[in-house]
Amino acid sequence: MHTPGHAVINLAILSGAVTPEHTLPIVAGAILPDVPIVVLYLREHYLRGLPEERIWSESYQRPFWLNLIHGAHSIPLTLLGTLVGVATGSSLVAIFFxxxxxxxxxxxPVHAVDAHRHFLPFSxxxxxxxxxxWDPRYHGRKVALVEALLVAGATAWLWRDSSLTARLLLSAVLAWYAFSYWKAFLR
Ligand SMILES: [Zn+2]
Structure with a gap:
């Protein structure tokens, strides 16, 4: 999934069960696994001037970046963090992980050739x-549309209880989805 969608969908799933002070840990936990990808992209594209194709086929494939990115997407490690939060009575830690x-x-379910090793460090x-x-060879056009519609639905769900700032951010995410879809599939 695209990074902003994780934040909106996780908020829709989790925010009803917790207090507003948990909003930040939900958003931080939703975004953090993809932060190394963003850092890698910005570094390679803007500092080293590499074209996008080489970033994904060369830089992204280096063990350091793959281990970092896949480790942040590990189901056992994030589950462990969640359980530590529950066991220590820290709802902020539990919600973050x-x-x-x-x-x-x-x-x-939506990564094909770029699948993460979700079961590190065990497998x-x-x-x-x-x-x-995203990949048109694997129904990317349809899946991206379904993802965008899910994010739109989650936005509608969150809208009523959102502040003006939150509504502006949610609108920005929807606009970004529309633009990205147009750029990838309709241009
Ligand atoms: Zn991710």
């Missing part, structure tokens, strides 16, 4: 899904 766990579970297994959230 729980949101990371939801991110990993959200990515699992290097990668589930190569028959569908992808």
């Amino acid at each position: 729980g949101s990371m766990l939801l991110h990993a579970l959200g990515d699992l 290097h297994y990668r589930f190569i899904s028959p569908i992808s959230y």
